[in-house]
Amino acid sequence: MFNKKWVLLFVLMLFFGFVLVACNGDDTSEKEGNESQAKDDDEASGEPQKGGTLTGAMDTAPAGVFNPIFYEESYEANILDFTHESLVGQTKELEFEAELAKEWEINEDQTEITLQLEEGVKWHDGEEFTADDVVYTYKAIASPGYIEAGGVRTEYVVRLLGYEAFNSGETDEFEGVVAEDDYTVTFKFAEPNVTILKDVSFAIIPEHIFADVPVSEIPEHAATLNAGEVIGTGPFKFTEMLEREQYVLEKNADYWKSEPYLDQIVWRVVDQSVMLGLLESEEIDFIADPSGVPAPDFETVDALEHIEIIEQPDFGYQLMGFKVNHRTDADVEAGAIEPDNWVPNEDMGELKVRQAMAHAIDRNALVDNLLYGHGSVINAPIAQQFWAYDEEATTNFEFDPEKAKSLLDEAGYEDTNDDGFRETPDGEEWVVNLNYPTGNKLREDSAPIIEQFLEDVGINIDLRQPKEMTAYVEELTNDNSDWDLFLLGWSLASADPDPSGLWGADAAYNYQRWNNEQSETLLEEAMQAPEAFEQDYRAKKYSEWQAVFSEDLPAILLYAQNKIYAFNERLNGVNPMPYSFINEPENWWLAE
Template structure:
């Protein structure tokens, strides 16, 4: 059965060039990467590498410890995701050209209206504890995300499904959006025709037999969401042990449906960036990849190593400085509610001219040269160049211009009343912005200090606070710490589709800036409105208009889109150099003699 993709997916034929949209045919249920592949190849030059070797352990490195939340529907940190990529699986995955293919889904079919998708599941998949994987697990996963008591941030995978609002409100006990027809057949139904069916159905699946009796508001704290040995997935490795903040150990799953992994085990180590290159050189570390890769100022040193492959795709995400335009009231934070009607406006950042002055006042070009050693591009809108939604002419471009920044502040009524070099606000009151940022990413840590200096140079008194561990920082951002005005963070653009709703729609959990903008919401909705959205040119026009609006309103300052620097040693074979996920097909990894 053939299916013609309607997602206008990215094409990544040239690693560092802009990517074009594609509308490709592909065999459902078949991994294109396996097509005709009978021998393993070297990840760097494609030469035959011989038969895979069995056994052994490899060490992978990340710079920050996970938040210790390994339930896919509740995790938030990329570092937790590093574990989940080995332990859990999805119905659909993407190949190196970012085209969808069936993973746990063996085949599927869409109705003519694009409102219903019937998925046939693989029948040879078992969970780590030996229980069979069934359609009930798929239904349970999406029903849990739609549950009235669910407090996680993955609602975007369920909120467009049929009956979501009624189920979420508790008006019905049956979620119409996903149904198990039989043990290995599941049907997804949408309220409106969807242009992203495979993407919507491509979230990690969790086991119904483990969490079925656990209330949704207790699942996040359940031991099976955090304890090694209790984390149950269908992936090639089992999470078996951890030394918190130091190492996380995974062992090969003997009954993995694609065959037992060649490696016996994989160990994730938390390692400081400053020693990473040395550990690669002496073989203590076998790979440094997502989310941060090799620190840019070490790239030349890594290139000089004779035993290491360097893969440099353009990142699909970006680093940004968020502006806390509003905060949620404490009762909404405690209840896990994001209700724009309840937002408490941050008056310090209410004036658009002030926000625009911040962008003019930050020397992003100098950051890229000085902190990233040129491994990045200044970003003016939420779509990096690698995205098909990128339009160079769409956003308002803010070049570094301190004079323009000061002019905007003075036009907004700011004045240095005391003569200390810092502006007072229009009421004559002291004006101080509090900037918070996390540890773990060296370039971002240094950027915080540069931003503080840049903004002080234009007369804004910035209180650059001491950095916190990423998990603690993320909690403060998510919980709308009332003293926070500015914060540093990064987002990854979804590789399946550039729809910005998950981060920018006013009422979604990931709208950390608490930007409440009716026109933005209207344009976001228009970008996926069928049948118009089946036309790629229509979507590009909508997203160009939206990007211009975002850059004009400045809910955040887009800093840079990086060039990733992923490195792995020659002895680690079977690696798929993938632009969006380096931890693909890890059962095929092996250590060469």
């Protein structure tokens, strides 16, 4: 039940006309796969037509790093998903299939995979794609200075043979990836590799563009930042941009699969408050990743005769993270992730405080009243579409304000001066800061509600002014600061359920700076050959890990929202993947 303060806040939100908007999320309802809400399920009649411009909308501008090995945000992925490709892709069943590599062979002990590449593939500037590009891409990610320059994709290279020696600078030779000839490449791993196909699935960048550029300078290179200079092999070229307003993709007429039907795809950056009006007036043609259609607006959009809707579970969730530890100034300066050096955040490091906050927040109320039921509460940070997801293994911190108060009392956080807020166990004033970014209205509107829930159990919350996402992520990463709580959303990778890329102690994206020995052991065991070649074994280890995560609680998983895509009925060929609206865009076409 809502208390009176919640009701008042919710009414005020409606009065001031907040537009609540969807975020990434999974669906724990009985829906399976893609559930189309389209008014007419029949395939469009007629033959595909060439030409035309398709216009999409996103609510936040890309940060501007258009390079697969360095980008960090899903808004940049909206560009890169059209321009760059990987050696292997995935089916809707999440099985691996051929992409730039047409076939492959894995040796008996799972330490080597040899891939035969497609011949005749051209980069956007006309240069030929070869095995040397594959070697270069992985060598760049493995290079000394990559992490220091802001790179976070090391999970694709750490298992390769010779990684540590090469990354530390002990040798200039990287033996983990070898070009056998122009169209054959072999990946060699130090040990039998359970995720061998996932590890070779990273998007490839062109050697001829970056070979002479120090890795530390790639993030600032023109071919990373500038439209017209970003080079991939994909069906569309990134040709123009009016920064923070419009991003233009033109068809790659020489695309190796087939010439795209569309001439252009244009992304417009527009505020959520006007996005649906533009969709109705046909000034934009689709709303897709990362935010999709706001859940409260589902019925409105569904009533538009010219708009089709697809609703499906998403690979993602929204969370409130605890800054359990902070990095040192020296480590931030060096770009290092060194758990042994971390400085504990005394209050957020107290388990009972974290658990009390989990009991204080009514997550079902968020889903019911902000998401209008288009989502669910989950307790494990693994996509529900994966075999590894195990809700039964987790601890469910149900909404229980009295339990929250009791836990805070037990931890020594009590109101000793009768001002309505609790003091620290030392009797000092206790103020907890809550940080969040702009751009996602649902997350923005969740913040004051979460503040109220926490203050209802006596926690004095400093709800800080939100920051633009790029600045927010920079400060979140360089966390030698006083941050306590933060709001964030994750779109999860679809290649494998291994959560170590977000929750491993030394993972760059482990913004909580969570370091749990039991977690580290289980994550390692879940990948340890030969046992881990049995899916049942890995599922058991991940079940145990989900139990540890949900009990130790480095973050509260607030909600997982269904992804709601909307597009003009004149767009044909739409066939979204479970994790992305963008799939085979060369087959998209516009009816007259």
